Amino acid sequence: MREKNSKSDGIDRYHNLEPTTDAGKKLSAIYDEWAESYDDDNDNKLKTVSQPNTVAMLQRHCTNLNSHILDVGCGTGIVGKHLAVAGFTNYDGTDPSTKMLKHAENHGYTQLFPLDIGQALAAEDNTYDVTLCVGVFTHGHVGPEGIDELIRVTKPGGTICFTVNEGVWDASGFPDAIETLTSSNTWILLEKSKQEYMVNEGVQAWYIAARKC
Ligand SMILES: C[S@@+](CC[C@H](N)C(=O)[O-])C[C@H]1O[C@@H](n2cnc3c(N)ncnc32)[C@H](O)[C@@H]1O
Numbered sequence: 548m549r550e551k552n553s554k555s556d557g558i559d560r561y562h563n564l565e566p567t568t569d570a571g572k573k574l575s576a577i578y579d580e581w582a583e584s585y586d587d588d589n590d591n592k593l594k595t596v597s598q599p600n601t602v603a604m605l606q607r608h609c610t611n612l613n614s615h616i617l618d619v620g621c622g623t624g625i626v627g628k629h630l631a632v633a634g635f636t637n638y639d640g641t642d643p644s645t646k647m648l649k650h651a652e653n654h655g656y657t658q659l660f661p662l663d664i665g666q667a668l669a670a671e672d673n674t675y676d677v678t679l680c681v682g683v684f685t686h687g688h689v690g691p692e693g694i695d696e697l698i699r700v701t702k703p704g705g706t707i708c709f710t711v712n713e714g715v716w717d718a719s720g721f722p723d724a725i726e727t728l729t730s731s732n733t734w735i736l737l738e739k740s741k742q743e744y745m746v747n748e749g750v751q752a753w754y755i756a757a758r759k760c
Contacts, residue, residue: 551644571643571664574688578622578644585623594746597710600754601681602629608737609706613637614676617700619668621659621685624651631655639675641668670700684721686711691724693737698733701759702708707734710752712744727754732760 552560566738581588612634618626621640629655630638639658642648643695648659678701684688697707729736734757744752 550751571660574664577590578642579646582623582644582646582650584648589625593611593748595682596620596746597681597752598625599629600742601679601708602626602633602736604740604754605679605706605708606633607676607698608708608758614706615639615674616677616679617641617668617670617675618656619662619678619680619697620689621651621656622682623646624654624656626679626681627651627654627656641670644671659674663668668696668700672699673702674700674739675705676702677708679707681710682710684709684715685717688716690719691721694724694728698728698759703759705759706737706756707759708754708756710744710754713741713753716753721753726759734759 577587615635616630616638618624618630618638618640620664621627621642622644624640627638627640635656638655639660640651640656641649641660641662642651643664645661648661651659662668678697680693680697684691684693694707694709697709701707707743716722725736725739728734736755736757738756740752740754741751742754744750
């Protein structure tokens with residue numbers, strides 16, 4: 548496991564996040580500061596594999612490469628990079644951190660637009676064939692209530708894929724939320740699997756894929 552430098556590592560700010568009422572503002576500031584070194588930390592320090600794993604999960608449930616995709620919490624656009632490699636051609640991204648979004652400009656997104664934390668996504672109901680959300684359901688970020696917005700902007704019959712850090716899975720009530728969405732026929736659960744997430748940290752995530760009813 549890598550050695551940490553608590554003065555300079557964005558990762559340590561992230562680890563110390565606790566859900567608070569002003570978490571939104573704090574988060575945006577943290578990610579604005581982290582934007583420059585985020586990809587290096589992702590690839591070389593954390594060895595995060597959530598982005599390729601989520602795109603691989605999407606490929607298992609959606610074969611239309613022209614699908615109109617929204618990447619919620621797209622950050623620097625690592626998911627977009629993997630979508631392009633997989634052959635997807637039409638993906639938008641949204642994120643609260645303008646500095647993270649700036650980096651995402653390099654990764655083939657059709658449109659990038661800001662996300663106001665605590666507000667609805669800036670997209671109409673039933674807009675997207677696919678909605679992805681990777682690395683956002685995690686400590687101090689977004690709880691299961693955020694799933695409703697992913698569903699809202701997805702077309703009926705569309706695919707929703709997201710990750711949930713194992714550390715918030717039970718504590719934040721994700722199993723109940725997912726079960727309620729399934730039993731109410733809001734979506735059909737396609738996949739629920741536990742896989743590697745941040746390999747160097749020994750952290751796994753739940754990977755969820757569902758079809759909106
Ligand atoms: C761990 S990063 C993941 C970024 C990207 N999806 C990836 O996999 O590399 C979490 C991202 O969530 C964004 N974020 C923070 N609060 C959010 C919210 N309420 N809704 C959506 N995204 C949020 C952050 O700005 C950051 O870019």
